[in-house]
Amino acid sequence: MITAEEIREKYVRNHPSPFCPGCGGGMVLNAMSRAVESAGIDKKDVVAVSGIGCAAWIPSPHWRVDTLHTTHGRAVAFASGVKIADRDLEVMVVSGDGDCAGIGGNHLLHGARNNIDLNVIMVNNGLYAMTGGQVAPTTEHDEKTLTTPYGNPASSFEVAEVVKAAGASHVARWTTYHMKELVKEVEKAVDTKGFSFIEVLAQCPTRKGKKEGMTGIEMLEWYKENTSKDQDSEKMYVGTFCDVERPELTEEIYRQIERLGGE
Amino acid sequence: MSERIEIKIDRDMCKGCGICIKYCPKEVLARSEDLNQYDNHYPEVVSADKCISCRRCELYCPDFAIEVKEVKDEKEEKE
Ligand code: SF4
Ligand code: SF4
Numbered sequence A: 001m002i003t004a005e006e007i008r009e010k011y012v013r014n015h016p017s018p019f020c021p022g023c024g025g026g027m028v029l030n031a032m033s034r035a036v037e038s039a040g041i042d043k044k045d046v047v048a049v050s051g052i053g054c055a056a057w058i059p060s061p062h063w064r065v066d067t068l069h070t071t072h073g074r075a076v077a078f079a080s081g082v083k084i085a086d087r088d089l090e091v092m093v094v095s096g097d098g099d100c101a102g103i104g105g106n107h108l109l110h111g112a113r114n115n116i117d118l119n120v121i122m123v124n125n126g127l128y129a130m131t132g133g134q135v136a137p138t139t140e141h142d143e144k145t146l147t148t149p150y151g152n153p154a155s156s157f158e159v160a161e162v163v164k165a166a167g168a169s170h171v172a173r174w175t176t177y178h179m180k181e182l183v184k185e186v187e188k189a190v191d192t193k194g195f196s197f198i199e200v201l202a203q204c205p206t207r208k209g210k211k212e213g214m215t216g217i218e219m220l221e222w223y224k225e226n227t228s229k230d231q232d233s234e235k236m237y238v239g240t241f242c243d244v245e246r247p248e249l250t251e252e253i254y255r256q257i258e259r260l261g262g263e
Numbered sequence B: 001m002s003e004r005i006e007i008k009i010d011r012d013m014c015k016g017c018g019i020c021i022k023y024c025p026k027e028v029l030a031r032s033e034d035l036n037q038y039d040n041h042y043p044e045v046v047s048a049d050k051c052i053s054c055r056r057c058e059l060y061c062p063d064f065a066i067e068v069k070e071v072k073d074e075k076e077e078k079e
């Protein structure tokens, strides 16, 4: 197994990161690095695309692979362009919940519908952290944020269910408490031909924790207590939502080009 | 020849979140009294003999500041 020092040397750039103490962002970086290493992928073939927000900083500048730091919410769109241009690349998207499901929600839906071979990791901390902790589409009903001081009047949406319904090949949800499972799931995403979406509930002790009087560790404990691998449980389900074969966009495009005699 | 477990802590990379201490199943680690260069309390090894080399501390650390290695004990090898 790769050691922390080896990960730091091979996969991490500009260390220590500016993430707050106990932030889940570093744990996602740890999991992704371990997954790419154990999947045996040459990191030269990896391109990581991100948008804006704390989670966008996980790959850019902190993951030592080729990165594209793009505009808010557009990571899936840029990543689709990269994948269509060079199908041999392993294209990862790392995006926060605000970036991925809020501002970039439409790109996410159509990425899943196209079933383009991307690996999207949505780091879900339940609000817009970088800008101060504003309400996001993933903020629970009644939850207080900077912009919902009396509680969120709206409800959150189940992003994983939505992406599954939109047609992604592989959808899963884990938390930073489930590091082992997360590493395996990222490996599986890399192996999947088609759109892979992994929602990772990740603690934001600064913007969310402070508001709720919780430390990073208490948030990890919350994930442990309030999630279940049993789909029939009352608790939040963590695990695989779907793993199905469907036509993948770039393969279909290149097949068409071949059929029409192009190169 | 035997193998020895070495827990390496990079004090100055540690942000003092305490996650490694919390999730070590064997209470091998404890919070330091001293501060590192960023004024964080880093973990210290308090019961090295209890370590089962599960590497959970390393898997959970958000800042790659702790690692567990199995090193060959060269001294014994020479004997
Ligand atoms: S604000 Fe929250 S999400 Fe952003 S780095 Fe700090 S803890 Fe992490
Ligand atoms: S390897 Fe396991 S037992 Fe040893 S210090 Fe780390 S978490 Fe504790």
Ligand code: SF4
Binding pocket: A022, B013, B014, B015, B016, B017, B018, B019, B020, B021, B041, B042, B043, B060, B061, B062, B063, B064, B065, B066
């Ligand atoms: S988990 Fe890492 S950063 Fe946090 S206290 Fe332990 S060594 Fe320090």
